[in-house]
Amino acid sequence: MNTLLKYILLFPSFVALTPLFGKTMGCIQSIACKPRIRRENIVVYEVSASIDQCPTIIEENSPIVLRYKTPYFRASAGIVMPPVPRNETWTVGWIQACTQMEFFNTYGDIGMSSWELPELREGRVKAISDSDGVSYPWYGNTTETVTLSGPTSKPSRLTVSMNDNFYPSVTWAVPISNSNTPMLTHITRDQSFITWLVALNADTKERIVLQTVRWRMWVDIEVDPSMPLGFRAKLMGRPHQEQPHILSNNEPIPPNALGRPNANDAQVLMWRPRRGQPLVVIPPK
Template sequence: MDIGLERPDEGDLRLPPCRPRSMPAPPQDCWSVLGIVLVLGAMGCIQSISCKAKGIRESISVVDVKASIDPVPTNIDESSSVVLRYRTPHFRASAQVLMPPILKKETWIVGWIQACNHMEFYNYYGEHGMSSWELPDLLEGKIQAISDSDGVNYPWYGNTTETCTIIGPTKKEAKFSVSMNDNFYPSVTWAVPVSESSVAKLTHIHRDQSFTTWLVATNTTTSEMVTLQTIKWRMKLGIEVTPCKPLGQRAKLREPSAQEQPQILNKNEPIPTSALVKPNANDAQVLMWRPTDGPPLVVIPPKYR
């Protein structure tokens, strides 16, 4: 290792010895010994630097994180003669977070970010065809996931219980909770959506969606982002409909009676860029009509173009 000292020419015997001649010569010349001492000293300095207090991003800790889906079946509502409604059980996530003192004048936001990774949402109308809510970029593989933000507070899922803002400088450690919940409550027309007829033709509903939810801390001053926890969850359902039956007796839940519980991952997954920016899933989705015979038709275009 070069420690920045000039070394004398070993062949120049006119240089004075490093030790008095009465002392025995060391195993190595004095310059090598000096070099070792300086290197060891430098290593000690490096070690002391690494032992200094960690930065804020390494010091944020999650005391407790919970994730669950309510252990109840999907509720079916046939009160309308125009649409069938159903309400799925809620996915719920919560966490307690410890934020160390913020020494600088900067702002941190801690909260939940969610993205949809997969969506199947099909409404079958017997021999006539099916309607389908679709996310084109996700379906075509152009993106890995799409933001499930509320459409206002990107990239956050929401801006009430879902996030907490800490404005520095602060003197004390902050402890707080953030929580979120999500479920589906759609309306599906009894009749074929592209028909002027109001006669019920709906025969089956199939839905299968997967999500990734991240607990994140972001420094809004520097745009630094720290992923604290990653959760994966899925919602599935199947509803069979007998359209010729009287209203209130048509639909029956087939699967599942209880949802799989979410997975809290031991190792965090990276957040795709598409999960942080517009559009969100609600604004990007398209309602298609796919007839048994004939070309598909856009029934409701995306809000975001």
């Protein structure tokens, strides 16, 4: 006797349950087979990260401030995204955070001004967003991101890129003084960043980290304020920056790297005299 027929004769209730069981299995199968975007379905290729091989440029055009322009950090990647399901929107792009900052402008034996990130300096956070202040959590919203809205029937090939550098102004005179006499003698800046390539689901906020880059920018400028304008400042140390590191293992994104405030809004300009109490010159925004 056929095994299935024998089973039905012994357990007739099986016949009644079969349509329901089959329908239930169909639902389970449908849920299990619903397309999802996963890390293993995303292809990342041609990832590059570099800092231009040129020295920091010093500008002494103004009698009020010294300006310097560092070489650019540049990052780029190609990505192939799988088809995006209906009612889903994904953005792929770069997120950046500052993890360490030392920025000192010394005025002889009088004291120094210092741009600081208090929460980072005091160890209350591990990183602070370096967004443009509008496109949170993204570094920017032009070449830095690409957005895909489902349904898409075919894989999508994308390219996202970003660049970053420093171009600040530093007063020749003591920043809390009414005098215009040049007193600046030294500028030191040492700042570190983590940059992540990320795919983000706009609705569920699911984040998939695709690549992690660490990089650092270092500036050392010696200044002789007794010299005429145009001949005061000199770049010290190595002329070229250390190249970024593309990590083989991705690092998680700290919460503070994703939202307000960004580093520009969180930073404070302090005056730290050789004698006396520190003074806030420019508070955070």
